[in-house]
Amino acid sequence: MAEAHQAVAFQFTVGPDGIDLQLSHEALRQVYLSGLHSWKKKFIRFKNGILNGVYPGSAPGFMLVLAGYLGRAHYLKVDPSLGLLVKLGRHVPVSRYMSVQKQMLVGGVMVGTGLWIAIIFSMRTVLKGLLSWHGWMFAPHGKMTWQIRLWLILVNIFSGMQTPMLYSFQNSLPHLPVPSVKDTMRRYLESVQPLLSDEEHRRMQSLALDFEKNLGPKLQWYLKLKSWWASNYVSDWWEEYIYLRGRGPIMVNSNYYVMDFLYAFPTHLQAARAGNIIHAIMLYRRKLDRAQIKPLMLQNTIPMCSSQYERMFNTSRIPGIETDTVQHMSDSRHIVVHHRGRYFKVWMFYDGRLLLPREIEQQMERILADTSEPQPGEETLAALTAGDRVPWACARNAYLRHGKNKKSLDTVEKAAFFVTLDDTEQRPESLDHYAKSLLHGKCYDRWFDKSINLIVFKNGTMGLNAEHSWADAPIVGHLWEQVLSMDPVKLGYTADGHCRGEPHPNLPGPQRLQWNIPPECQTMIANSLSVAVALANDVDSHIIPFSDFGKGLIKKYKISPDAFIQLALQLAHYRDKGKFCLTYEASMTRLYREGRTETVRSCTMESCAFVRAMISNKTREEKLCLLTQAAKKHQQMYRLAMTGQGTDRHLFCLYVVSKYLGQDSPFLQEVLSEPWRLSTSQTPLQQGELFDLVNHPEYVTTGGGFGPVADDGYGVAYVIVGEKLINFHISSKCSSPETDSHRFGNNIRQAMLDMLNLFELDKKTLK
Numbered sequence: 001m002a003e004a005h006q007a008v009a010f011q012f013t014v015g016p017d018g019i020d021l022q023l024s025h026e027a028l029r030q031v032y033l034s035g036l037h038s039w040k041k042k043f044i045r046f047k048n049g050i051l052n053g054v055y056p057g058s059a060p061g062f063m064l065v066l067a068g069y070l071g072r073a074h075y076l077k078v079d080p081s082l083g084l085l086v087k088l089g090r091h092v093p094v095s096r097y098m099s100v101q102k103q104m105l106v107g108g109v110m111v112g113t114g115l116w117i118a119i120i121f122s123m124r125t126v127l128k129g130l131l132s133w134h135g136w137m138f139a140p141h142g143k144m145t146w147q148i149r150l151w152l153i154l155v156n157i158f159s160g161m162q163t164p165m166l167y168s169f170q171n172s173l174p175h176l177p178v179p180s181v182k183d184t185m186r187r188y189l190e191s192v193q194p195l196l197s198d199e200e201h202r203r204m205q206s207l208a209l210d211f212e213k214n215l216g217p218k219l220q221w222y223l224k225l226k227s228w229w230a231s232n233y234v235s236d237w238w239e240e241y242i243y244l245r246g247r248g249p250i251m252v253n254s255n256y257y258v259m260d261f262l263y264a265f266p267t268h269l270q271a272a273r274a275g276n277i278i279h280a281i282m283l284y285r286r287k288l289d290r291a292q293i294k295p296l297m298l299q300n301t302i303p304m305c306s307s308q309y310e311r312m313f314n315t316s317r318i319p320g321i322e323t324d325t326v327q328h329m330s331d332s333r334h335i336v337v338h339h340r341g342r343y344f345k346v347w348m349f350y351d352g353r354l355l356l357p358r359e360i361e362q363q364m365e366r367i368l369a370d371t372s373e374p375q376p377g378e379e380t381l382a383a384l385t386a387g388d389r390v391p392w393a394c395a396r397n398a399y400l401r402h403g404k405n406k407k408s409l410d411t412v413e414k415a416a417f418f419v420t421l422d423d424t425e426q427r428p429e430s431l432d433h434y435a436k437s438l439l440h441g442k443c444y445d446r447w448f449d450k451s452i453n454l455i456v457f458k459n460g461t462m463g464l465n466a467e468h469s470w471a472d473a474p475i476v477g478h479l480w481e482q483v484l485s486m487d488p489v490k491l492g493y494t495a496d497g498h499c500r501g502e503p504h505p506n507l508p509g510p511q512r513l514q515w516n517i518p519p520e521c522q523t524m525i526a527n528s529l530s531v532a533v534a535l536a537n538d539v540d541s542h543i544i545p546f547s548d549f550g551k552g553l554i555k556k557y558k559i560s561p562d563a564f565i566q567l568a569l570q571l572a573h574y575r576d577k578g579k580f581c582l583t584y585e586a587s588m589t590r591l592y593r594e595g596r597t598e599t600v601r602s603c604t605m606e607s608c609a610f611v612r613a614m615i616s617n618k619t620r621e622e623k624l625c626l627l628t629q630a631a632k633k634h635q636q637m638y639r640l641a642m643t644g645q646g647t648d649r650h651l652f653c654l655y656v657v658s659k660y661l662g663q664d665s666p667f668l669q670e671v672l673s674e675p676w677r678l679s680t681s682q683t684p685l686q687q688g689e690l691f692d693l694v695n696h697p698e699y700v701t702t703g704g705g706f707g708p709v710a711d712d713g714y715g716v717a718y719v720i721v722g723e724k725l726i727n728f729h730i731s732s733k734c735s736s737p738e739t740d741s742h743r744f745g746n747n748i749r750q751a752m753l754d755m756l757n758l759f760e761l762d763k764k765t766l767k
Contacts, residue, residue, distance in 0.1 A: 055120075055124075055160060055164065055165075055168040055169070055171070055172075056120065056123050056124065056127070056158065056159055056160025056161075056162075056168075056172075123158050123160070124171060124172050126154075126158050127155070127158040127159060127172045128172050128173070128174050129174075130151065130154055130155050130158060131155070131172065131173060131174055131302070131303070131591070132174040133151065134591070134639075134642075134643040135147070135148070135151075136148045136151060136152075136302075137639050137642065137643060138636075138639055141558070141560075152299075152301055155301055155302065156301060159172075159301075159303075163294075164294070164295055164303070165291040165292065165295075166288070166291040166292070166293045166294070166295050166306050166309060167291055167295075167306050167307075168291075168295065168303075169295055169303035169306075170305070170306065170307065170593065172303070173303065173305055173591075173592060173593040174591075174592055174593065175227060175231065175232065175233075175592060175593060176227070176232050176233060176234060176589060176592040176593070176594075176595055176644050177227070177644045177645075178220070178223050178224055178227045178233060178650065179644070179645055179646075179647075179650050180220075181211075181212050181216040181217065181220050181654075182212060183645070184647055184650045184651065185208045185209075185211070185212050185216075187640075187645075187646075187647045188208065188647050188651065188671065189201070189204060189205055189208055190604075190605075191601040191603075191604070191647065192204060192582075193605055194580055194603060194604065194605050194607075194608040195580055195581070195582060195603065204670075207666060207667040207670070208667055210667065211665055211667040211668070215658065215663060215665050216654070218661075218663075219654045219657045219658055219661070220654070222657045222660075222661075223650075223653055223654065223657060231593050231594045232592065232593060232594035232595060233653060234589075234595075234596070234649045234652070234653055235594045235595070235596050237652070237653060237656050238596060238597075238649070238652070239326075239469055239470075239596075240323065241652075241656060242652075243324075243468060243469035244317075244323050244324040244325065244326070244469055245322070245323045245324075246389070247388060247389045247390055248388060248389070249386055249387055249388060249389075249531065249532060249535055250317070250385075250386075250389075250448055250449075250467065250468070251385070251386040251439075251440050251443065251446075251448045251532055251535065251536070252439060252440055252535050252536060252539055252707035253535075253707060254467070254468045254469070255439070255448055255465055255466060255467055255468060255706075256439075256465075256466055256468060256473060256704060256705065256706040256707075256717075257435065257438035257439050257463055257464060257465050257466070257704050257705060257706075258438075258463055258464040258466070258473075258476060258477065258480050258683075258703070258704035259431075259434065259435070259438065259463045259701070259702035259703060259704055260461050260462050260463055260484075260701075260702065261484065261698065261699060261700065261701060261702070262428060262545060262700050262701065262702045262727070263428070263697075263698040263699075263700065264488060264698040264699055265460065265461075266460070266487055266488040266493055267460050267493045267497040267498075268459055268460045268497055269361075269460055269497040269498060270364070270368065270421060270456055270457065270458050270459070270460055271361045271362075271364035271365045271368055271421075272357075272361050272460070272493060272497055272498050272499050273456050273460040273461075273462055273487075274360065274361065274364045274419065274421065274454075274456040274462075275357040275358060275359075275360040275361030275362075275364060275499040276357045276361075276486075276487050276491045276492075276493070276499055277454060277456065277462060277483060277487060278335065278348075278357075278360050278419065278454065279354070279355070279356065279357040279360055279491065279499075280482070280483040280486040280487060280491060281417065281452075281454065281479070281483055282348055282354055282355075282416070283354070283486070284479055284482050284483065285312075285313045285416065286354070288309060288312060288313070289331075293309070293478075296478070296590075296686060298591075302591070304588075304590040304591060305590040305591075305592065305593055305594060305595050307593070307594045308470070308471035308472065308475045308590075308596070309471070309475060310328075311326065311328045311451065311470040311471065312451060312452070312470075312471065312475065312476075312479065313332065313416050313417060313451065313452070314328060314329035314330070314331060314332040314414065314415075314416055315327065315328045315329070315450070315451035315470055316412075316413040316414070316447075316449050316450050316451065317449040317450075317451075317467055317469060317470075318413070318449070319385075319389050319390075319392040319393035319396055319449070320389075320393050321390060321393050321394070324389060324393075324469070326469060326470055327413060327414075328470075329414050332414055332415055332416040333347060333348055333349050333416075334346060334347050334348060334411070334415055334416065335348060335415050335416050335417055335418070335419055336411060336412045336415040336418055336419070336447070336513070337363075337364070337367055337419045337420075337421060337510065338382070338418070338419065338420045338421070338445055338446075338447070339367050339368065339370075339420070339421040339423070340374070340379075340423060341374035341378055341379030341380070341444075341445075342367075342370070342372065342374050342378065342512065342513075343378070343381075343408065343411075343412065343512070343513040343515075344367050344370075344510040344511065344512055344513065345411050345415075345510060345511040345512075345513060346360075346363050346367075346419075346510045346511075347508070348360075348416065350504070350507060350508070355504075355507075356499075356501050357491055357499035357500065357501060358498065358499040358500065358501035358502060358503060359501070359503065359504045359507055360499075361498065361499045361503075362503040362504060362507060363507070363509070363510055364421065366509050366510060367421060367510055368421060370512075372512070375514070375515050375516075375517070376517060376522065377515065377517030377518075377521060377522040377525060378515045378517065379444065380444040380525050380526070380529050381444070381515065381517065381525060382444045382445065382446060382447050382448070383443055383444040383525050383526075383528045383529035383532055384396070384524070384525055384528050385446075385447055385448040385449045386440070386443045386444065386446075386448050386528060386529070386531075386532035386535075387527070387528025387529070387531040387532050388528065388531060391524055391527065391528055392528065394524070395521055395524045395525070395528075396409070398520075398521070399517065399518060399520070399521035399524075400517075400521070403516060404514045404515065404516055405515055405516055405517070407514075408513040408514055408515055411513055412447060412450075412513070413449070413450075415450070417450060417451065417452040417453070417454060418446070418447045418450040418452070418453045418454070419453075419454045419455075419456070420441070420445050420446055420453060420454070420455045420456070421456055422437070422441070422445065422455055422456065422457045422458060423458055424437065424457060424458060425457055425458045425459040425461070426457045426459070426461045427459070427461065428461075428702070431543035431545075431702070432541050432542050432543055434461070434463075434543075435541040435543055435705060435729060435731075436536070436539060436541050437455070437457075438455060438463040438464070438465055439465070439536075439539065439541065439705070439706075439707060439731075440532070440535070440536040440539065441455070441465075443529060443532035443533050443536050444529060444532075446465050448465070448467065449467060450467060451466065451467050451470050451471075452464060452465075452466055452467075452476070452479075453465040453466070460497075463704075464476065464480060464704075472586075472588070472596055472597055473681065473683055473704065474588065474683070474684060474686060477683055477684070477685075477686060477704075478686055478687065480701075481685070481686060481687045481690055481691075481701075482687070482690065484690075484691075484699070484701060485687075485690035485691060488699070537734070538733045538734050538735050539707055539708070539731060539733065539734070540731065540732045540733060540734045540739070540740070540741040540742075541705070541729070541730070541731050541741060542730045542731075542741035542742050542744075542745045543702070543705070543727065543728065543729050543730070544727070544728040544730070544745045544748065544749060545702070545725065545727050546725070546726045546727065546728060546748075546749060546752060547724060547725050548749075548752070548753060548756075549724065549752075549756060550720065550721075550722065550723050550724040550725050550726055551720050551723060551726070552722075552723030552724060553723075553724075553756070557759055559627075559628070559631050560631055560634070560635050561720055562634075562638070562682055562720075563630075563631035563632075563634040563635055563638075564631065564755065565682075565718060565720075565726065565752075566583075566585060566602045566607075566634055566680065567607055567610060567611075567627065567630055567631060567634070567755065568748060568751040568752045568755055569583075569602070569678065569680060569716060569748065569751075570583070570602065570603060570607045570608075570610075570611050571610075571611050571614055571747075571751040571754070571755070572744060572747035572748040572750070572751040573678055573714070573744070573747075574611045574615070575615070575747045575750075575751070576740075576743060576744050576747045577738060580603050580608055580611075581603065581677040581678050581713070582601070582603060582674055582675065582676055582677060582678070583601060583602040583603040583676070583677075583678040583679075583680065584599055584600075584601070584602075584676040584678070584679045584680065584709070585599070585600040585601075585602045585638075585680045585681065585682075586598075586599065586600075586680075586681040586682075587599070587600050587638055587641040587642055587646075588642065589641070589642060589644060589646075589649075591642060591643065591644075592644060597649075598641040598642070598644075598646035598648065598649050599641065599646060599647065599648035599649070600634070600637050600638050600641045600646070601637065601647065601648075602634060602637075602678075602680065603678075604630065604633050604634070604637070606626070606629050606630040606632075606633040606634075607630045607633070607634070609626050609629075609630070610623070610626040610627050610629070610630040613626045614754065614755075620758055620760070623758055624758045624759070627755065627758060651668065651671055651672065652672065654668060655668045655669075655671075655672050675709075675710045675712075675713065676709050676710060676713065677710045677712060677713030677714070678713055678714055678716070679708075679709040679710070679713065679714070679715045679716070680715075680716045680717070680718070681706070681716075681717050681718075682717075682718055682719070682720070683703050683704055683717060683718070683719045684719075684720075685701070685719065685720065685721060693721075693722040697722075700721045700722060700725055701719065701721060701727075702719075702727055703717065703718070703719030703721070703727045703729060704717060704719070704729065705717040705729025705730075705731060706729075706731065707731050708731045708732045708733050708739075711733055711735070711736055712733075712736045712738045712739060713732065713739065714730060714731065714732050714739060714741070714744055715729075715730070715731040715732070716728060716729070716730050716731075716748075717729040726752075728745065728748055730744055730745050730748070732744070
């Protein structure tokens with residue numbers, strides 16, 4: 001490395017005159033500053049814990065209640081403790097040493113504090129009850145009834161007067177309700193009706209009815225019991241069985257990616273881009289640690305759960321033989337950087353402060369300038385995280401948990417996040433290749449187990465690869481929006497592309513991680529790499545920046561943009577394959593505590609009727625009427641999913657209970673084995689105020705995507721950016737003769753245009 005750093009606080013030498021002890025004042029200073037930072041962080045967390053614990057109460061509210069209570073007691077000349085202090089004095093002798101006035105003051109404070117706590121819990125209970133009502137969501141768009149107005153006023157009143165922190169509403173959020181078995185059966189049968197023949201549907205009705213009358217109520221009893229006891233009856237099982245117990249590769253199959261700006265290129269210098277972005281991410285982490293991020297609020301009033309933010313940083317998925325675990329550290333002061341097969345530990349703090357962008361750029365420059373070769377087995381080591389989980393767990397336990405390997409592996413797994421300085425260039429002209437690089441890279445240059453992988457390419461383009469078990473995409477999207485908004489504007493670059501500021505003259509350099517990987521482990525690495533490469537080569541990615549029109553034009557005709565796009569996907573899929581399929585659209589359930597996702601089954605009887613009309617010779621008016629009906633049906637289903645009345649999470653949990661009880665259900669087994677041949681997800685732009693797209697249209701984001709879910713199906717992620725742009729990320733498998741991502745992309749584009757033509761728009765409105 002360019003510099004060596006004195007890692008000890010003292011040195012000593014033995015000579016004829018005795019021992020000469022030499023203390024390093026700089027090292028001692030750094031130890032002091034590190035301890036100061038740690039205690040400061042603990043104090044902030046302790047303070048925030050208290051503030052969140054008493055929310056919607058506040059210090060001014062406490063003083064007001066206390067002063068009012070004591071003033072009233074003094075005015076009425078009564079004991080403010082109502083005799084409580086006298087009773088306590090019989091057991092606690094301290095009251096004997098206080099005057100009557102002090103006894104009254106202490107008693108008043110005690111009872112006033114109790115009154116304040118009672119008010120807090122009463123407000124919280126009322127707020128939880130108010131937030132359990134979701135009638136506002138089912139009101140006609142744009143109409144505000146007096147009941148909803150009153151409800152919003154009450155929510156605002158019982159939410160308190162002070163500005164909430166990130167976790168302030170957690171104790172006030174309702175628990176996710178368990179739907180009735182009867183309602184779930186009805187909704188399930190309705191959802192599969194367009195996909196089954198009459199005979200097949202009658203068979204499913206028979207299976208569903210048998211389940212509803214016999215095994216279902218028994219399984220439901222256990223779910224009800226869990227819903228009363230646990231914060232969320234779905235989330236822990238969903239994380240464990242859908243994510244952590246999967247034994248196949250998480251690369252492509254689970255991890256997802258997020259892209260850079262579509263048109264903006266802040267700098268061509270790789271180290272400089274990394275410097276600004278890493279600094280921005282660390283600033284976001286600091287806000288997260290201090291709970292200074294505003295909780296996401298629908299209509300600026302209705303809070304959403306923030307629990308998924310807790311494990312964003314300092315988190316790694318740890319492989320196991322039967323199941324993985326999520327390891328989260330309370331703090332981490334370093335990151336790990338990968339470049340050309342080498343691993344480097346980079347400290348993010350010096351002199352008791354976070355490194356500035358130019359100082360981080362300085363560290364990245366040192367890594368890029370390092371010409372050392374990878375150690376044996378080091379270059380492709382991360383392929384273990386890309387292959388099957390059992391071989392990775394075996395290799396980790398047998399070869400990487402001892403000696404220097406353990407120290408290096410701990411450094412990687414306990415890092416704040418993982419950074420790859422990629423030696424390739426990615427450009428928006430080749431978005432398909434760019435997406436594949438972020439999704440899987442070379443299969444050994446990303447640590448897929450880390451919660452976040454930041455990838456910075458040689459020409460300054462960048463992106464993220466995120467592990468999925470700890471949180472869903474909107475959480476990472478929130479971080480990414482903050483980072484992108486800071487990079488070119490608030491942080492900026494010099495005229496020659498460097499980060500602003502000056503390099504640090506005494507900054508210690510990065511530390512190269514040391515490995516001793518035996519030949520047996522290298523063989524296991526090679527096997528995992530071959531599995532991962534085959535999986536990566538089978539991914540067919542295609543990205544469409546659809547700019548013919550956007551949500552602004554769709555909303556003019558009182559159609560939900562999401563419903564419009566979902567119907568376009570149904571039309572495109574039918575044209576692509578000549579048939580309908582079970583369709584998955586992810587919706588969130590974060591209106592409830594620890595809520596994650598629910599499935600909207602987008603293929604409905606109404607959407608199929610609309611699609612059939614579009615490929616027939618029906619009149620424009622008939623097609624438009626069917627489009628409107630299908631869009632309304634989709635919105636209704638989306639609202640049901642968001643309010644805990646979905647189908648699939650309930651069926652999933654019933655299935656888990658049946659397995660625990662050892663009672664097989666032919667109905668549940670068949671339902672949960674049905675493939676999702678069209679898996680879709682919208683990545684919402686949550687903080688539109690961060691981007692001035694009117695004056696700076698170049699700052700539109702490309703969004704992100706994921707790999708195909710079914711071997712013969714499509715994965716489609718889309719992001720609605722501003723008023724005039726919708727980006728589609730399409731994935732499928734090259735090995736399937738039924739799919740072609742480019743063909744499907746062309747069908748999506750044509751479906752969007754055909755649907756718009758139903759409104760007989762004047763061409764000028766498209767401009």
